[in-house]
Amino acid sequence: MVNQKQEANHQEPPTFTLSKPIKAGSHELDVLLAKIAENAEKRRSSGNGSHPFYAIDLIKQSRLGALRIPVEMGGGGASLRDLFKVVILLAEKDSDVAHILRTHYGFVDEALLTPNTELNQMIITRAAQGEIFGNASTEISSRNVGDANYVFETTVSPDGEGYRLNGTKSFCTGTYYADWVGVRASNLEGTTVTVFVPTNREGVELEDDWDGIGQRWTGSGTTRFKNVFVYPYELVENGAEFTSNYFLQLYLQAIMAGILRNVVSDASKLVLQRSRTFSHGAASSALEDPQIQQIIGQLSSNAFAAEAIVLSAADAQDMVFNSATDGVKNNDLIHNASLQAAQTKVIIEDFAFKAATQLFDVGGASAATKSKNLDRHWRNLRTLASHNPAMYKARAIGNYVVNGTRLPLNRYF
Structure with missing residues (x-):
């Protein structure tokens, strides 16, 4: 069997030439995100969608995967807070593309803790050159989640x-x-x-x-x-x-925060494009309807809250990384970062699905047409949330608050 990705069919030759790796908050990042958003819209409008090969090629060319690598090592020099902000913005444009990079950034971050080993030097060097790392961890034929000892069939x-x-x-x-x-x-x-x-x-x-x-x-x-x-x-x-559980978990919440930003923009587009409104609406146009305005205001507030919570939890992860000595992390700071990542998941999922449903309330029956593809937000959020259900997070948080029992620190929690 050959690799299926050999059938890649780029929509156009991607070009994004930079003398240095892209940095957070830069004009070049804005241009990159705009190109990815445009490509995402093209792929969605093509029917059932298609692979984001074009966007991934742009990411490799711009070396966005080197965002966290120090400038002196050939990277963008971003903090973890900077990284999670970029992930939110990237997920707003294309949540698939943001998700593709999840374990890549996790591997790079762990390599940066002890950059002098031969393997970690390879990871950092390759990432600085624009190469991307994926993962192969889960086996559906064996039970490893929650076990004290991992035994793989691989x-x-x-x-x-x-x-x-x-x-x-x-x-x-x-x-x-x-x-x-x-x-x-x-x-x-x-x-x-x-x-x-x-x-x-x-x-x-x-x-x-x-x-x-x-x-x-x-x-x-x-x-x-x-x-x-x-x-x-x-x-x-x-x-x-090899990759931190709190990093991998918070990364998913950053993607969800980006999707909620996209929900807001799609809700605004729906209203701006409407030529008529509900026969029993509170105004003669959707633009002036106070109840529709209220819904969009709630959606915007949800997106703001999700982003703020993610970035606050990212600060806790920066503390872990910056306090590490010879690659060894502080256990108390690790637990705090894990706790905040778990709390972030519990609270964001509490309003994310509702937001993806409320979006349809501003558009009428036409919002439910397949061509608008607005159900993708709920489907994407639901899929992301299925990684380690929030009910287990909430129980562990409660056990810690009441009994002082620390959260599990395995990679699946």
């Missing part, structure tokens, strides 16, 4: 001067578009390791078989590894927590 076994990787992974978000993939596996002793291999290496097979109701074009499909060779420097021992 294995790494010695072979001469290196290793051989074999196994099948599901829900590999972003890997379909990535240059490298980080794979969690077990060695012969049953210890969890993480290996990083190029997606075009012999034996790596990528499938875009994700059929979710939302986040349709994230490439969250199946990845197979058939006797893939792994060089010694591409493997890290004790790789169970």
